[in-house]
Amino acid sequence: MSAAEVDLVLPCLNEAGALPWVLGRLPSGVRAVVVDNGSTDGSAEIAAGLGALVVPCEVRGYGAACHAGLEAATAPVVAFLDADASLDPQQLVRVTAPVLDGQIDLMLGRRRPVSRSVWPWHLRLANAELSRRVRRRTGVQLRDLGPMRAARREALLGLRLRDRRSGYPLETVVRAADAGWRIAEVDVDYLPRSGRSKVTGSPLGAARAVLDMSKVLSG
Secondary structure, three states, X not given: OOOOOEEEEEEEOOOXXXXXXXXXOOOOOEEEEEEEOOOOOOHHHHHXXXXXXXXXXXXXXXXXXXXXXXXXXXXXXXXXXXXXXXXXXXXXXXXXXXXXXXXXXXXXEEEEEOOHHHOOHHHHHHHHHHHHHHHHHHOOOOOOOOOOEEEEXXXXXXXXXXXXXXXXXXXXXXXXXXXXXXXXXXXXXXXXXXXXXXXXXOHHHHHHHHHHHHHHHHO
């Protein structure tokens, strides 16, 4: 079997119900790297049984899981995607193709909810405000800080990202912009997630996420 062009990092915490759908929709040339962040529902075993590379990550946190997957990846391009079925892996080519072609250094998926209930108004408002602050801080015209993104592995490692919680995607954008990367976004569908969000599924979780991202912007 030929080496994958893209390693897809899937941070995972108790996503047993979503993993079969997610892993069954990988595009050709993409290998799944499922980073198990302490699941207790058999997610790691399900992922392994479906052919994914499973990487354990004992340090809790979204950023910790993402970075563990980045370090474990071996493909020239690394993409990131939530494992909760809120984004369709078949649309991953929209963010990976421009990176593979050398046209873009960091491509992000701009979430387009398939229904109003998918993205609650308070989370959409928080995302819009953070996006506005990113535009002001970096000059990059982004409208979303979504979890689908792709870049070259060695370049990502060279950013020396430090956040290990919710600020990891935002720090990626900020550091890439400071380094002069070509950054763009493309529309992707935003679907009803399987289960509650581990990051923003509660008011406390949402508040922590905004705090983490605010620290990145003020740093």
